[in-house]
Amino acid sequence: MPIKIKNLTFKYMTGTPFEKTALDNVSLEINDGEFIGLIGHTGSGKSTLIQHLNGLLKPTSGEIYIDDVCITAKGVDLKKIRQLVGLVFQYPEHQLFEETVYKDVAYGPRNLGLDEKEIEERVKKALEVVGINYEKYKDKSPFDLSGGQKRRVAIAGVLAMQPKVLILDEPTAGLDPKGRDEILYNIKRLHEEYKITVILVSHSMDDVAELADRLIVMYKGKNILQGTPKEVFKNVETLEKIGLAVPQVKYLVNSLNRKGFNINEDIITVSEARDAILKILRGEEK
Numbered sequence: 001m002p003i004k005i006k007n008l009t010f011k012y013m014t015g016t017p018f019e020k021t022a023l024d025n026v027s028l029e030i031n032d033g034e035f036i037g038l039i040g041h042t043g044s045g046k047s048t049l050i051q052h053l054n055g056l057l058k059p060t061s062g063e064i065y066i067d068d069v070c071i072t073a074k075g076v077d078l079k080k081i082r083q084l085v086g087l088v089f090q091y092p093e094h095q096l097f098e099e100t101v102y103k104d105v106a107y108g109p110r111n112l113g114l115d116e117k118e119i120e121e122r123v124k125k126a127l128e129v130v131g132i133n134y135e136k137y138k139d140k141s142p143f144d145l146s147g148g149q150k151r152r153v154a155i156a157g158v159l160a161m162q163p164k165v166l167i168l169d170e171p172t173a174g175l176d177p178k179g180r181d182e183i184l185y186n187i188k189r190l191h192e193e194y195k196i197t198v199i200l201v202s203h204s205m206d207d208v209a210e211l212a213d214r215l216i217v218m219y220k221g222k223n224i225l226q227g228t229p230k231e232v233f234k235n236v237e238t239l240e241k242i243g244l245a246v247p248q249v250k251y252l253v254n255s256l257n258r259k260g261f262n263i264n265e266d267i268i269t270v271s272e273a274r275d276a277i278l279k280i281l282r283g284e285e286k
């Protein structure tokens with residue numbers, strides 16, 4: 001489902017002495033089935049931008065089209081838009097409230113007025129996608145689960161709406177490494193198997209380097225850079241100036257090259273670095 005953002009400006013508390021321009025004339029296009037990494041320093045406008053994509057915020061000016069439907073026009077059916085564009089907030093597990101995992105994941109589909117058979121199928125599928133065993137967990141209280149499991153159940157609640165676009169605001173924040181890996185693995189799988197468009201807001205350059213097809217970099221409410229991770233991470237100076245880093249692997253490659261090695265400076269992921277270092281160790285390259 002393609003998304004077009006045209007000249008989007010958003011101000012908080014307009015007309016007050018506290019007015020704050022959070023988005024400043026942002027224009028962007030996201031293609032159907034793309035995996036976008038949305039990065040930027042804290043306060044750069046990422047959360048404000050994604051809240052526009054399912055109609056939670058209304059632009060001060062500008063337009064947004066989803067699948068060629070202008071969702072910022074008057075009278076648009078926001079309920080339908082929210083079905084198509086699923087938004088997973090930071091710490092989504094704080095919104096779990098039902099007494100069983102089943103009921104929590106079923107909450108959205110039930111509100112759509114679906115029959116119980118369809119609801120059950122959706123719950124099963126959504127839990128399967130996030131790697132939670134349906135039979136084992138459906139009757140458990142969400143509050144008896146680990147942090148990573150709770151979050152996956154919360155994500156399943158959004159997936160049960162069968163959105164075409166999934167937006168996740170820092171889905172791994174506060175999780176231990178195991179919980180983090182499980183979430184990222186499941187998002188990647190979801191994108192690959194269901195061709196769903198994913199927008200991942202992240203502070204981890206390593207994660208977006210591994211996962212995203214394209215990065216969008218925000219700075220002070222503007223989209224200042226975009227391109228494939230390799231293209232974007234070439235701009236080391238610009239990124240550091242705006243408080244971002246490049247993937248750790250890039251620093252490792254630079255430091256090895258300073259010691260006389262000749263490793264491809266485009267390398268941004270651990271697996272690429274491993275392959276390059278193995279080649280050196282096998283004597284295929286210096």
Ligand SMILES: Nc1ncnc2c1ncn2[C@@H]1O[C@H](COP(=O)(O)OP(=O)(O)OP(=O)(O)O)[C@@H](O)[C@H]1O
Nearest residue numbers: 012013020022040041042043044045046047048049
């Ligand atoms: N409810 C609000 N009222 C007033 N200003 C706000 C509000 N929410 C955000 N802002 C301001 O708007 C700007 C953009 O904030 P936003 O939360 O979109 O940034 P962000 O990139 O998502 O940050 P983070 O990475 O910390 O989540 C910031 O200057 C922020 O202080």
